[in-house]
Amino acid sequence: MHFSFSTTLFAILIVIVNLALLAGLIYLLVLAVRALRIYIHSKETRQQKEAVRRTLGEVIKAHRQRCQMTQEFVAESLGVSRQAVSKWEMGTSEPSTSNLMALAQLFGVTAEELLREVAGETENE
Template sequence: MRLTLIMGVVNLIFFVGIIIGLIFLFSLICRALLKYIKSTDIRQEKSKTRVSLGEALKQHRTKCKMTQEFVAEAIGVSRQAVSKWESGASDPSTSNLIALAKLFGISAEELLKEVE
């Protein structure tokens, strides 16, 4: 009888431990989801920045009456790379950004100031 009671208490403690562990895991998942939901504005802002950089590059290119092919050849990249930068699919490297700014006749700082 005494052994059965002890085994019952041990099983109850084990079961309570599992329940507490599951509750803790659930709370961690909830916190992670809340953090992800709250970061929506930041993620949207970052994507807008990329689009804005692409738009700025395209505006300068068209203002200077240059084609994507001309820009690509002038800085030594493919036309597809220039297209990806302008569409926001990717960003130019720092050296390419500096080369683009020089090609457009502005400083890299001026080009980046337009991006917000």
């Protein structure tokens, strides 16, 4: 009887330790998710995203002006509103991938060239 009681007690102790370890891992996972959310929504991260959008907008506007096109013409060519083109140029929104490819074609460049300009790269690099 003594042997059976100690075995049962040992099994219960192992279950308790395993549950404690599981609870600890879950707690660490929750902390990691919270930290990731804070990082994603941090001011610095938002500013970096805005800088990229602004730069993309500047690239789009520069190409449009180089090609002597109006926002209305670009909008009609892509089947979007003039306000959409304006928002892209101001950096308050971004064109979809298909619209970015259509813009590149309209401007006589590749989408890759547009994105290289956003990244600050040139053909000589």
